[in-house]
Amino acid sequence: MKKRIAILGSTGSIGRQALDVIYEHVDKFQVVALTTNRNVELLAQQVEAFHPSYVGIVDSESVQEFKNYGLTGVEVLSGKECLKNIATLPEVDLVLVAVVGISGLEPTIAALEAGKDVALANKESLVAGGHLVVEAARKSESKIIPVDSEHSAIFQCLAGCDDPNKIKRIYLTASGGPFRNYSKDQLRHVTVEEALNHPNWRMGKKVTIDSATLMNKGLEVIEAHWLFGLSIEQIQVVIHPQSVIHSMVEYIDGSIIAHMGKTDMRLPILYALSWPQRLESSVGSLELAAMEPLTFEMPDFDRFPCLGLAYKALEIGGTMPVVLNAADEVAVEKFLRGEISFMEIPVMIEQAMKSHKAVQNPDLNTILRVDHGIRRQLM
CATH class of the missing domain: 3.40.50.720 (NAD(P)-binding Rossmann-like Domain)
Structure with missing residues (x-):
């Protein structure tokens, strides 16, 4: 059927x-x-x-x-x-x-x-x-x-794990975006066209800009918290420029299970649609012997403050992630229209968060009200 x-x-x-x-x-x-x-x-x-x-x-x-x-x-x-x-x-x-x-x-x-x-x-x-x-x-x-490639990877690496207490931490990999090696001064002068030129993935404009600021990874940290029931201390972001390993799970015995695959969103989409089955894909396989070396580095929270803001929003909880998300959407749209600079994106988000007193355990109406209020405040 x-x-x-x-x-x-x-x-x-x-x-x-x-x-x-x-x-x-x-x-x-x-x-x-x-x-x-x-x-x-x-x-x-x-x-x-x-x-x-x-x-x-x-x-x-x-x-x-x-x-x-x-x-x-x-x-x-x-x-x-x-x-x-x-x-x-x-x-x-x-x-x-x-x-x-x-x-x-x-x-x-x-x-x-x-x-x-x-x-x-x-x-x-x-x-x-x-x-x-x-x-x-x-x-x-x-x-x-x-469906996100990173969370799909974690989902697959957790297959067969029947006890969350066996999980030490997860690693959400990030390519680092087009500005991974830029200085703060260089980041102040990047253009919309440069920010939309992601080195590995082809995505919509909003997600592409979020990848350049590392906000995309910050949002994924919050997602992972809810999807997998993990504490903030159990979710770590690691820069992996080659985007071959899509994320990893470390278990309490020190074993790390990694998910590898081509940088093609059709793979996690196919898995999500066909789960719990697996179907053949035309995307093809990795050619392991032909791959460049795989490298990892820690993210720089100073040059990419959006990531730290996301961790902070998760730590505060309640409606603060709503504010983070709404402010980011408005700021990204303003950047795409040329109204603010690239480095003003996190500034707008941080100001919105500082002006908000979080409501804990919000219902749907409260979430939608806060979201609408932040957008109206920042537009």
């Missing part, structure tokens, strides 16, 4: 690659639903190729444009609620949450509460509302399968 998939954010980078994976394995997967914010031209192409029963268009004003394509056999849902509606469809087995931003939080919780397994590519769901997401999964006994 085919696994029935809904993709929230099918026109984004992860969504498009997920459909590439599904196309290679049409005998294993059935696309039930796709959503977009407003990229209805690409959505229409995807509908023609995969014939879903439902589509969701968050931007209601774009619905008529989609209908003008004259596609039949597909039900159109619209508005912000369409993400939750599609995430809870009875005919869906697995929901891939690949939307960007805090808009992924509510549909992620809704999918888990409805008993769906979730392939999670939305960092904000765990950063802003990790306790709510984990609790929803616990109650419904649904599974969260991480």
